[in-house]
Amino acid sequence: MSIVKTISDLNTTLVKQQSKSNKIGLVPTMGSLHEGHLSLIRNASNKCDFVWVTIFINPKQFNSLDDFNAYPKDIDNDVKKIFSISKHIKIFIPSTNEMYPDKKFDENYEFEQIGNVLEGKYRPGHFNGVAIIVKKLFDLFSPNMVFFGEKDFQQTLIIKRLISWYYPKIKIFVCPTIRNKDGLALSSRNQLISKKLLSKCKIIFETLQFAKANYEKTDFPILLEEIRKKIEILDEFKLEYFEIRDEEKLDLFCKGEKKSFRGFISVKVEGIRLIDNLLFKN
Numbered sequence: 001m002s003i004v005k006t007i008s009d010l011n012t013t014l015v016k017q018q019s020k021s022n023k024i025g026l027v028p029t030m031g032s033l034h035e036g037h038l039s040l041i042r043n044a045s046n047k048c049d050f051v052w053v054t055i056f057i058n059p060k061q062f063n064s065l066d067d068f069n070a071y072p073k074d075i076d077n078d079v080k081k082i083f084s085i086s087k088h089i090k091i092f093i094p095s096t097n098e099m100y101p102d103k104k105f106d107e108n109y110e111f112e113q114i115g116n117v118l119e120g121k122y123r124p125g126h127f128n129g130v131a132i133i134v135k136k137l138f139d140l141f142s143p144n145m146v147f148f149g150e151k152d153f154q155q156t157l158i159i160k161r162l163i164s165w166y167y168p169k170i171k172i173f174v175c176p177t178i179r180n181k182d183g184l185a186l187s188s189r190n191q192l193i194s195k196k197l198l199s200k201c202k203i204i205f206e207t208l209q210f211a212k213a214n215y216e217k218t219d220f221p222i223l224l225e226e227i228r229k230k231i232e233i234l235d236e237f238k239l240e241y242f243e244i245r246d247e248e249k250l251d252l253f254c255k256g257e258k259k260s261f262r263g264f265i266s267v268k269v270e271g272i273r274l275i276d277n278l279l280f281k282n
């Protein structure tokens with residue numbers, strides 16, 4: 001069975017794959033796959049004996065019902081894209097009932113600062129929802145390797161924390177952000193933006209590059225205002241945040257500190273949130 005929809009069928013297939021020498025790779029997704037996802041799947045295919053892609057729009061990580069309902073869905077094309085990489089890849093597409101069969105209380109994770117700033121601040125409960133589903137998937141698949149994209153850098157820190165708590169044997173691969181020809185980071189949400197404005201979204205990456213070139217010589221409040229002006233040149237663009245934080249604990253940037261720093265940005269375009277990040281210094 002290449003497409004599996006129930007946990008019971010999943011277990012039947014997994015039993016045949018699980019042996020000490022086999023490496024099982026897991027690529028969790030919410031579907032509407034683009035080149036970014038496909039690069040994770042290719043990476044997993046190169047490294048693992050068996051690759052599983054999961055497609056599940058996880059309601060628990062959305063802090064607004066409208067956002068959940070608007071999330072793009074394209075299962076038929078997703079399946080085609082996955083099998084175009086390899087017919088041997090297995091796909092798990094569970095229903096919400098399959099993943100959340102009873103209404104028991106959710107676990108509450110305490111990720112401290114890495115869960116409270118940036119996306120954690122603007123999407124309360126989001127990372128708890130991510131942790132709940134990712135832990136369920138890790139428990140179901142017992143993967144040897146898991147693959148996530150650097151575009152969601154903060155999410156990768158949350159998942160690394162989960163791995164350090166519960167799954168020390170899992171190896172995580174964080175794969176580079178894939179961008180379109182203009183530099184816009186690929187995201188399933190890009191397709192929710194009108195064509196006219198999509199071509200203007202390159203300003204997000206351009207702004208990150210501008211910030212990278214200037215953050216050491218410009219005081220942060222001044223830099224932030226310059227960034228806001230660049231982003232909000234069009235009425236439909238609103239800067240939600242721009243911050244420079246270290247890559248490990250997400251502490252705010254301090255001049256002279258010898259840590260790796262990254263710029264993080266979130267912009268609302270016609271109400272759709274687009275996030276991106278860029279390594280400033282390591």
Ligand code: PAF
Pocket residue numbers: 028029030056058061130133134152155
């Ligand atoms: O990055 C995503 O698409 C989701 O947050 C994930 C990791 C698949 C969990 O639902």
